[in-house]
Amino acid sequence: MNPICNSDTNICSSRESLNNQDVPPVGANWRAQGGIYLGVLFAHDGRPLWHLVSSETDIRDVTWGTSDSQVTIAEVLDGQANMRALVDKQANTSMGPHVQSLTWQGFSDWYIGAQEEVMLQFEVLGRKMMHQGCYWTSTSYSSASALCMGYRTTQISAKGLLKRVRPMRRVAI
Numbered sequence: 001m002n003p004i005c006n007s008d009t010n011i012c013s014s015r016e017s018l019n020n021q022d023v024p025p026v027g028a029n030w031r032a033q034g035g036i037y038l039g040v041l042f043a044h045d046g047r048p049l050w051h052l053v054s055s056e057t058d059i060r061d062v063t064w065g066t067s068d069s070q071v072t073i074a075e076v077l078d079g080q081a082n083m084r085a086l087v088d089k090q091a092n093t094s095m096g097p098h099v100q101s102l103t104w105q106g107f108s109d110w111y112i113g114a115q116e117e118v119m120l121q122f123e124v125l126g127r128k129m130m131h132q133g134c135y136w137t138s139t140s141y142s143s144a145s146a147l148c149m150g151y152r153t154t155q156i157s158a159k160g161l162l163k164r165v166r167p168m169r170r171v172a173i
Contacts, residue, residue, distance in 0.1 A: 023051065027124050033171055034105030038124045040173065041117060043077065050170040052113075054121050055104060058129075058166050062095040064136050064146040064159040075139060079114040080170065082138035095136055099167050110167035115139040118149045121166060126151065129166065136163050 023037065024030050030037040030053055038052040065086070075082050086096040095112055102110045113121060118137045122129055129135065134148040134155055141147055141156045148157040157163065 029056075031105075034107045034169065036125065038120050038168070041077065041120060041170075048173050049077065050173055052117060052120060053169050053171060054125060055110065055167045055169075058132060058135075058164045059095070059098060059102075060164050061162045062098055062136065062165055063162060064095060064140075064157075066160045076115040077117070079117050079138045079168070080111050082114055082140075083111040086138070095165050099165065102167060104167070107169055109169050111169065112136060112138040112165050113168045115147050115149070115154070117168060118166075121168060122149060122151055125166075132164055134163050136165050 026037060026039045028037055029035070033051075033053045035053040035055045038054050041049045041052055043049055083096060083100065087100060099110055099112055102108065104110060115137045118135060129151065134150045134153075134157065136157075137147045137149055139147045140159075144159060145156045146159050148155045148163055
């Protein structure tokens with residue numbers, strides 16, 4: 001079954017079967033995968049990449065890093081790759097180790113989404129997140145700043161500032 005997609009937001013919905021599990025409608029709780037189903041994220045060339053699942057809760061008061069971390073990660077689609085780079089480069093960050101050590105709803109593969117993954121998170125969760133301020137993405141802007149997202153806004157913020165994150169995980173298509 002081909003999913004129905006919105007090309008402006010990269011959000012797709014489908015009722016496909018995945019490993020004998022029904023994929024819920026976008027925005028619904030996907031208990032079998034530990035959170036809220038965000039849809040399918042597509043590459044810029046139109047290839048489906050993966051199903052995204054958001055945790056239902058935020059982690060508050062974490063830093064992206066500091067200007068001395070010398071980590072610049074520009075990946076906008078792959079938050080897992082960004083998180084691996086943060087940990088591999090031993091960046092001075094509180095969000096990386098905190099999220100990587102998280103086990104929630106039986107899953108331990110949570111990560112901080114890259115810019116477009118967090119955009120999808122906001123498109124689906126919208127009002128549930130919009131009054132909570134700015135959320136870190138795992139996408140860096142420079143050695144001293146990273147992308148932070150609010151409802152329909154993207155900001156460049158100093159990495160040492162305390163902000164929220166909402167972990168997500170992916171499920172293979």
